[in-house]
Amino acid sequence: MTLLSIQGLTVTFGTFTALDDIDLTLDEGDLRFLIGPNGAGKTTLIDTITGRTRPTQGTITFNGHTLNKRSEHHIVRTGIGRTFQTSVVFEELTVADNIDLAASFRLRPWQLLTRPRTPTTTVTDILDRIGLTPHAHHKAATLSHGQRQWLEIAMLLAQRPRLLLLDEPVAGMSAEERTRTGELLTQIATDHTIVVIEHDMDFLRRYATDVTVLHEGRILTHGDVATVQQDPRVQEVYLGRTHQEATT
């Protein structure tokens, strides 16, 4: 079933066209990797899906609802969650409290006033799923970089999204943390639809099946990792190196 359908999406900033007539469809359960060189439009695409940036032209339909004029808050409630390149974790709160608080992002303002705590089982389940149970009562400030990234994913899960948009989730991680993140994403993809912006080719080779390549605001190609990697256009614009270098 189609969960997200983007048609003819164009975004301009003044005279600059950041996204140019993008068509993109995601089916329920997809784990889609989005790659492209700096400035390709990846973050703009996520910003536009989540209501942070307005489309200049085109339509975005999620689960049958048109999102074009919806607020960011409404879009979160519709079931789309995202991470940012910069952290949104509250340092002085515990890991469990960060997750509890994140669950309320989905509530309407009047509901916040009388907000009950998120059921303990929900927080416990998410902690368990994400592997942060031993750190539940530690302040977020004490987490390692990788654990923090996982907390951000946990906070997204607390919002019960159907679609997760993750912006460079393994940036700055150790090899071990990248492996753990890859396993985590594969596991979360069993009951969510996920879009991952990622530059790390090794990570892509290990965990990506479906890859869409953006370049200068357009979709250059889409396919499995091997096909995309061997596409000379991708090597030229994204990898900026020869075929032989790119496949080693």
Ligand SMILES: Nc1ncnc2c1ncn2[C@@H]1O[C@H](COP(=O)(O)OP(=O)(O)OP(=O)(O)O)[C@@H](O)[C@H]1O
């Ligand atoms: N608010 C804005 N006003 C003007 N130009 C913008 C704005 N936001 C993005 N751009 C431009 O749009 C282009 C696409 O930017 P975007 O951040 O989407 O690229 P990206 O593919 O995410 O790149 P990176 O990998 O470097 O994060 C860039 O040239 C950027 O400078």
